[in-house]
Amino acid sequence: MVRNPERRRQLLDAAVEVLAGHGSRGLTFGAVDRGSGAPAGTASNYFASRDQLVDELAAHVFERLAPDPVETEQRMARPHSRETERDLMNWLVERAMADRAAHLALFELRLEATRNPRLAPAVTRHFAGNLAAATADHVGGGFPGDRSTVLVLYLAMNGLLLEHLTMPDLLGDEEVAGVVDQIVSAIVPAR
Known part of the structure; x- marks a missing residue:
């Protein structure tokens, strides 16, 4: 090799x-x-x-989409509140727009896994690892909510990213920011 x-x-x-x-x-x-x-x-x-x-x-x-560790550390040093969660979700959207191709590739990988049963376990493993890391960061980091909060937030943000990355003219940047605010307010409990 x-x-x-x-x-x-x-x-x-x-x-x-x-x-x-x-x-x-x-x-x-x-x-x-x-x-x-x-x-x-x-x-x-x-x-x-x-x-x-x-x-x-x-x-x-x-790996390509992993956020900068220094910036992550700075953002995670803030109080773990709904407002910090909102900032992190807006940052996720910013990073998605900055590397649109990688996020579109993630959507294509999901589709590939549904069409190729030999690949499904491997591709699913990578997505499951990502979700597990997000859950550990949220729950272990003391953010408001529990595992189900992370799961619903993960699913809602993936849906928003799918819409915004595949049909960028459907929602403008301001509307996306408003939707992020609504998602976080609806899902992440206030303290």
Whole structure:
């Protein structure tokens, strides 16, 4: 197996762009090679199969979307209140808009998992890990609410991101901010 981690990252970043721009059917080794500027056949040297590419892509997208740890620490240093939760959800929307392709790739990965039962467990594992981390941060961090609060907030924010990222002209930025405020007010208890 080829062991150039920088090249592997470039291929995975190209795969994110291909998946976001062309959907699951467009995600081929050739498209990834072209998207990364690598010679033909490079992606197939790094990934034994398309399934392996998709599995690694799921992990890569979550790593790519991970927030800056310093900024996260600063935001988490604030009192763990509904207002801080609102700030974190608005920050999530900002980050989603900043890396729209990665978030669109997440939606495509969900669809890919529904169509490919061999991939479903691996892709689901990555999403479950993300939800578990969010739950641990919320509950363990002492934010208002419990596990069900996190689950409903997670589902509501995913729905909002799906609407805003796939149909950006449907809701304007101000309306999205208002919806975030309504979601947090409706779901996260006040203290």
